[in-house]
Amino acid sequence: MDPIERARRDVVIANRILAQQKVLDAYGHVSLRHPLDPTKYLLAVSMSPGIVEVEDVIVFNMDGTPAEPETRPLYLERFIHGGVYEKRPEVMAVLHSHADDLLPFSISKTTRFRPVIHAVGDIGEDVPVWDIADRFGDGTSLLVTNMAQGRDLAGCLACNRMALMRGHGFVLAGLSGSDLVRLAVYIPRNARVLMNAMRMGEYKALSRGEIEARLQLDITSPALKRGWEFWAREAGCGHLLD
Numbered sequence: 001m002d003p004i005e006r007a008r009r010d011v012v013i014a015n016r017i018l019a020q021q022k023v024l025d026a027y028g029h030v031s032l033r034h035p036l037d038p039t040k041y042l043l044a045v046s047m048s049p050g051i052v053e054v055e056d057v058i059v060f061n062m063d064g065t066p067a068e069p070e071t072r073p074l075y076l077e078r079f080i081h082g083g084v085y086e087k088r089p090e091v092m093a094v095l096h097s098h099a100d101d102l103l104p105f106s107i108s109k110t111t112r113f114r115p116v117i118h119a120v121g122d123i124g125e126d127v128p129v130w131d132i133a134d135r136f137g138d139g140t141s142l143l144v145t146n147m148a149q150g151r152d153l154a155g156c157l158a159c160n161r162m163a164l165m166r167g168h169g170f171v172l173a174g175l176s177g178s179d180l181v182r183l184a185v186y187i188p189r190n191a192r193v194l195m196n197a198m199r200m201g202e203y204k205a206l207s208r209g210e211i212e213a214r215l216q217l218d219i220t221s222p223a224l225k226r227g228w229e230f231w232a233r234e235a236g237c238g239h240l241l242d
């Protein structure tokens with residue numbers, strides 16, 4: 001199959017899985033880096049992730065302009081994707097989600113988000129929190145609506161896999177589409193487990209050594225890719241896998 005057609009289908013699969021798993025709802029978006037031109041990425045036009053079709057996925061330049069003629073509305077926050085791809089050459093997939101399980105950790109002044117279940121050990125020890133007001137003042141809509149804001153968010157993400165966005169959501173960087181989706185499905189679960197454990201009292205998070213061991217896992221192994229195929233079928237888009 002033509003690699004661009006494959007990538008378009010994979011963007012649809014990622015959208016459908018993350019909607020079905022409630023990581024995305026009517027809002028939020030997920031993209032893949034262009035398989036042949038690393039200066040571009042593929043993202044749907046502005047629509048709810050659960051109804052994205054192959055023809056809705058178009059190619060964007062890093063600055064958020066469409067690389068092909070397009071008259072349909074575009075996501076206001078598409079600059080998140082270009083900001084991350086531009087700064088992180090190894091990143092092949094980007095997600096922006098408003099999943100509310102994460103939001104308490106984006107506004108807490110005392111408790112930080114950290115991996116407490118094995119499946120998300122590879123988000124790393126530090127999950128930075130980006131506050132749009134730090135650089136852009138207290139009069140923004142909190143939305144990332146231009147490249148300056150996208151680049152500032154990517155700067156906060158730095159070399160991490162995930163950054164929380166204060167009072168808004170999070171951005172996640174993946175080494176592949178299946179790597180991103182696997183982490184994204186488990187991140188809200190990690191948030192719920194952590195919140196419940198804090199209600200019970202003291203808890204134990206993954207250690208630095210355990211996080212390092214998770215980071216050494218081969219993301220192309222069948223075990224780590226299993227979720228992609230299973231969740232795609234659950235989301236009713238198994239026919240796009242082939």
Ligand SMILES: [Zn+2]
Pocket residue numbers: 028077096097098143168169
């Ligand atoms: Zn948003």
